[in-house]
Amino acid sequence: MSIYEHFRPEETVFVDKVLEWKHAAEEYHQVKLTDFLDPREQQIVSMIVGHQGDAAFQLYGAAPSAERKRALIYPNYLMPNAEEFQIEILEIDYPSKFYTLEHRQILGAFMSLGLKREKCGDIWPQNDRAQIVVAKEVVSYIEMNLQSIGKTKVSLSPVSIDHALHIQDQWDEKSGTVSSLRLDVLLAEMFHLSRQKIQPFIKNGLVKVNWKVVEQSAYECFPGDVFSIRGHGRSKLLTVEGKTKRDKWRILYGILK
Template sequence: MSDIYQHFRKDEEPFIDQVLEWKQIVADQYRMKLTDFLDPREQVILNSLVGQPDEVKLGFFGGFSEAERKRAILYPEYAEPSAEDFQLQAYEVLYPQKFASIEHRELLGSLMGIGLKRQKFGDLIYAGGIWQFVCSEEVADFVFSQLGQIGKVKVSLEKIPLSKLKVPEQDVEIMDDTVSSLRLDSVCSAVSRLSRQKAQALVKNGLVKVNWKVIEDPSYSLAEGDKLSVRGFGRFTLKSIDGKTKKGKWRLTFEKQK
């Protein structure tokens, strides 16, 4: 068991334990196991712990193919999950768009304010003044009955099929770089084109988030699937770690959101 943990960060161990428990349930009971919404890093961990040749298979879906947050289904070999098995519900937020505006943080804060965890919600989508979001089917009716205001704006919700989601166009720039280490300050230096010293100051001043959490430790180690937000420089996804160069530097591939 300790051999598994050594490939991951200390703070990821509880999630690893959860994944191993899910996997055991599927293997022992020959039934599907549906998870809550997972962020990209959690998806990478789950994918690495449930191998392709394994008796337990794995599928992801978040309402549309480009979704960032997705639910996962672990299932036995004989089963083949459908889109309905992921139990997703989409909503459109109705509000007076000509007289009011809603920010992403306000919508997310209001959803959390009704007493549900972030894991019950998928992507929040904004297009042409319209806000939509995806949630777990099991909490859909509760969300519908409880969400009546976002910030100072009175709102109502309309159930919509997943096919009506206004999927945003993916406008990303692929970046390849090499870094001396996977430390947060080193990677921040690469994506921001700042010196290591200046990047370290950004981290220590609370201007850098990893997977939506402020991390102030410059030595924090990054991993595949991590979302990196550097204030003033944008959002990046560490898509892959592609081994080392002859000089011992790490080859990395990023996606930068434009």
């Protein structure tokens, strides 16, 4: 059985990278520090590198509840520490009495600097504070160039892990029935929209499955998949609990609060 049978076709390129990193650790005693990985990519690293053999891995994102994390893949005789993940938490100082910063605004400002999304970890806006987790190698560049977010003037200052905001996702669990596990059918159920309204979102690249844009309405989904529609939030297919007497799938899903 080929290892690729465990993954979707669009994941092949990343699977190949992880196989190379594992081989380098096992055969050449090399250490690989990745950029920030989304949860699906973290799962692929875990599946391929595993906890047996001559290579090992750790994931770290500045907080236990972090969604995006860097991976360190290394020979299993090493004992890496948190500093080796090269992660920095930056506090965003801004006039919070007059402005509110949202996740999308902060991410948009980061991307406008010409940096790759993979250099940015979690973004934590909370009440009148906001923090952004970044790769240490781009901190100086960000501090020099990120001077405003939208119309708001900002300044940045590093903070220790002890002062991280630690925002954790909370899912509101719901159940329902669907005629199939197609992407458009699932999203219609989860977001209480018709399939006719869902399909343009998909075709226009506004829908992500496991943090990757998917533009096929008939895309087949599986338990554990995470979905987002721009402007409508995020959902997750928790379990598929079998079929009803009317031959529909009974599902349990979560909506991000």
